[in-house]
Amino acid sequence: MIKFKHIRSRIAFTFLTVVVAIQLAGLLPLKYALSKHADTLAAEQINVGERVFVSLLQHNTQSLKQATQVLAADFAFREAVATNDAETIESALESYQGRIHAQIAYYISNNDNLVIGTTDNEQALFGSNAKEDARQAMLENQSGTLKFDIIAGKPYQLITVPVKAPETIGWIVMGFAVDGRLADQIKQLTHLDVTFVQKTHQRDWQLVSSTSTRELSNLLVKTVADIYRQKLSLHRVDLNGQAYHLKIRSLHETKDDALLVVLQGSVEPFTQDLNTLFKVMVLLTFIGVLIFAALIWYVSRKTTEPIAALVNDADNIAMGDYEKEIQVNSTDEVGHLAKALNSMREAVLQRSLRIQRLAFNDELTGLSNRLAFNQGVHQAIMTHADSQQKLSVIVINIHRFKPINQTLGRDFGDDLLRHVGQVLKQNVLSEQDMVARLDADEFAVLLQQTDQAKATRYADKIQQVFERPVSVQGQAIDVRTGIGIALYPDHGLDEESLLNHAETALQESRAKKSPWIVYNTALEIDQSETLTLISDLKEAIQHDQLLLYIQPKIDVTTRRALGGEALIRWVHPEKGMIFPDQFIPFAEQTGVISDITNWMLLRACQVLAGFKKQGLHITLAVNLSTRDLNNMELPEQIGHLLSSHGLDAKSLKLEITEGSLMQDPERAEVVVKKLAAMGLHLSIDDFGTGYSSLAYLRQLPVQELKIDRSFVMFMDKNSGDASIVKSTIDLAHNMGLIVVAEGIENEFVLNQLAKLGCNEGQGYFIGKPMPEKDFSIWLERWEGQNEIDIDIGDDLSYDINPLEIDQQAQDPFKLDNLGE
Structure with a gap:
């Protein structure tokens, strides 16, 4: 572990380390996300290109079909067909072949008795499979769609149109070579490289035409031979060290022959653009870290300067100089320390005068x-x-x-x-x-x-x-x-x-x-102040001005920490800390108390879930109001909160005052029994201050009774209070209830409660209400020594508005900070 000579160095190093870690933690997922996004964009480009390619084939089919139908509908041609005038048929085919730029043109009679082709396609006419290919083309293309075929080792697009007079008497077949022109046409529309590859019974996979470089095309042919039979809609391959997305479509496939078109798009252009963005982010992050490092160093120096000054003042006091007053220039912890030193100095000087006063x-x-x-x-x-x-x-x-x-x-x-x-x-x-x-x-x-x-x-x-x-x-x-x-x-x-x-x-x-x-x-x-506070309270719930505090609770006999009671604090942005007794009464009158209870239950469950992740299995008690006990939906709401946060019902306690039970006893009894059926721990709060009957309390499925602080605080001075507490404990135990004492403010009262058989307790001697984040620190120290000598979690030890505290700044409630 690194040791620092000055506290300012430790502060600067800690915060800078945290900042760097956070930035790195953000950049790594960003890099991954940008790579995935580049891959997605490239894939989308391939999919769009495929749809354009399909549309192009459909367009070519219609164009070629219409062009061929002009010849089939020509009267002179049909007359020549009807009279089997081969010379006229061949002449017409040659003329029209040149007009529509076809490489193959021939006519086949309906009964295959007459097959006439142009001189440019003798192989197509007289090859070993020509007649069969033509017949297959007619059967498959009666609807006028394109058929791709390999003839004499070369791929062609074939369109077949019937000749009618008026019944079908024959077929015209036009063939168009699959070559670079077709590939260029597709590339112009899709902005993707296009490659045609084929395989025949005589030769393995070979390149037909491509818009890519020769080297890349040859690599592509080898790659397609390996992957084309994989049942994937999109293939991702590396060619020449670059990532490509491939879309492979079969245009013609038989047992021995196959003709494929491959649409390929590189991922590199998308990656380059996003990498540029990532580099800019890295540069900005580096600049931000440098600026923050300078700011941290400056703030740490300014923060520790008053501490160094107080060390000098303390040395002067230790040397016996009590006359010089310590300057208090702040109201934070350093200011409190300066005040404490001043108080100590003045105490020595004023001791004799105080006796006279x-x-x-x-x-x-x-x-x-x-x-x-x-x-x-x-x-x-x-x-x-x-x-x-x-x-x-x-x-x-x-x-x-x-x-x-x-x-x-x-x-x-x-x-x-x-x-x-x-x-x-x-x-x-x-x-x-x-x-x-x-x-x-x-x-x-x-x-x-x-x-x-x-x-x-x-x-x-x-x-x-x-x-x-x-x-x-x-x-x-x-x-x-x-x-x-x-x-x-x-x-x-x-x-x-x-x-x-x-x-x-x-x-x-x-x-x-x-x-x-x-x-x-x-x-x-x-009533103006009350009306204003009602409005402000509603905004406080919405804008997170409420704070959850926890007052620890222990086993009185073993002094083992059990959990705590969840308490609410309101930090008004203008009026500062407002106490519960200022807003809870009218919140109950206006119904806002239900919103406060919902906030408390949600926050308590969040805190319990957080403690559970830390391995702390504790309980928290939340107070319910009269309106809450009249809310028949409350059990369902609590059940949902527990399940959504992964909590057991025993981790949450609900405290109910006698007064809230007696407002509407029958309705309250129904709600309380539903809560108990869920396994929730129920407690009667402030027992002895209300007007409920013991007969009524015995009907309720409660497990706990809390003795009001007014009876506990002065047990060591008032024997009457001690008698009341003893009687209450005996009564509760006879009813099978756990007893909790509030207001334990010294060890004598704690020991006395243990002797009387009290089960659990809470009070300032054990721990004041503290912010939720300090509870685990208190717990660690309490379990270590069973006694807290420091002032933990004083509700108003804020020196600034808690809503404006920088989360990176030192927390004034941390025990480590209070101990410095």
Whole structure:
């Protein structure tokens, strides 16, 4: 294996090798296809030439027949025939023979008593087989078609026309030599070389005439002697080092004699034209490789320069220089690494200051905490009570923060909270105003000397700021907030009542999906965003903006990897990553959920088929919605997908929530039983959060029960949750069901689940949802150490839009890249 001193050399060499291999892989089939195409064109030319040759013979037949019929219809000739005037008959034949350029002309009476020919064809008249040949010509040519025959060792075209008075009293036979003129005539029409060869009882195969060179014609005679009896419509031979296509037609054949016409066409002209095209393609490919090599080298140098700079910065930190800030000039992995080094440097300097801030500040965002905020509101009330001025307490909540935190990880969620806190702090109205973080996803703002009009304007301003996607960790994400407003003294006279009333208004805002609510005020719900997302979602399905992620699943006892759960992500071209809870609910309401399910099932089968080719026999679980369970055609659709991808039914699991089952229990039961009859593995998802009855669940042919993450996540801290989990496991096992636990976030919970008898599990401790291409890497490492220490597959670790990522570029999700 080649060893490189610099990573840029390894990158350049790898990509250049791939490019060259791809180009060669494309040129070789192209060369073969061009050769086949040249062969096809040459064959087609021969076939067309054959059809022209047949048409020419038919035309000659009509022409010669009409010309001979003129003599047969001549009154003086018929009178001479009737009176057996041989001299007159011979004179007429000689005259007409010269007129139509015939080499043979004779008359045969109907009873063979009189045979008269011209002086030019005595051999034809008096040869040993002449009379028999003439009689055979008459029998075979009563319809006026051409007959080819060999007379006196020479080939002729014979046309026979009856002489009637009014009954047939004799026959006129005209013969035309098969010679170079006929061959030239055929070549002019077909653009093919024409060769006539013959064999007689006295001589073996010999050349009659040809439009080819003498040398090629002689080779052709030898070749035809070997192949003419082969039952092939087209022959391909090599003559003088060139490939030719031959079409052989028999014009006359008896036991001892044979007359053949050979149409031959060279493949070389077609090959030369296509070879020129191939050479141009090779030249363009070579130029393209050179250009790409230069580009690869340039890009690799530019890509690795920041890494080299970070190595120097890391050396400075190792030497104890913590004052110099590391410059962060990008938002990619290098930028993340620079941020991490900066964080490490700053951590040492800020450790003592952090202890002082812990009492009244939120450690994550650097803002005031709830205690400090309450004290600030209390002091503001005391000040405003004397001056009888108003103040506002505004509580702001981040919508969907919990699924963001669960899906993308706590680090991403923390960065998002910091960003929101900074936005709120930058938009306060005065230096005396205060911003605090009250809870996990809840902030509060104190605006002093502010009435309702100013407070609502501030709320509008905050909403406007978050209308555009926010960039966090290099990813664009939609942030939506709910805002509740309470005013002093209108809505409370102390800090506790003001904060409670503001939170009440916040809850009203979230319930009505209003941008903000003043305490005791209700507003219309703006549905425009939902309508826009519905339209965008339909386009996302058509334009492949959806991504399939896999969250690994293991055997809790043996810790052997079993497969995973297929999850969906939507990368909006303008809004960035949009979470499932933002589009799945209205997708279910509008029916678009069926299209999403179809996409998920198809993609899951494609991924399973790919893993199967790699030798990975795993299972993937796909969630079904309420509408899916009402689709009576769903079992047939799934069956078709499995068969078309060569998959066993056991490789695909279907997860069903309690809520989806209870919408239409009877119809859902029919669909579920059909799916089970196909051998599909069925699972009840999020058990414990719905309202289904155990009696109803026992009627369904399900094999698995998944405990909702809300009961599993805090088992190590909440004994009540642990009791619920234990009871659920015992209940499921008594019903003969496999138990899967969601939300395993540390090893203690994993070990505790194993002791309780849980069968399978999934969660961030095992592996976050990751792109499908990283699952096999995770699997290899998990099987090797049964523990993943790296952050695998964070949903929003993209630094650019995934739809625009160059497939040749480094994949930010690859474990090897993350480890560098």
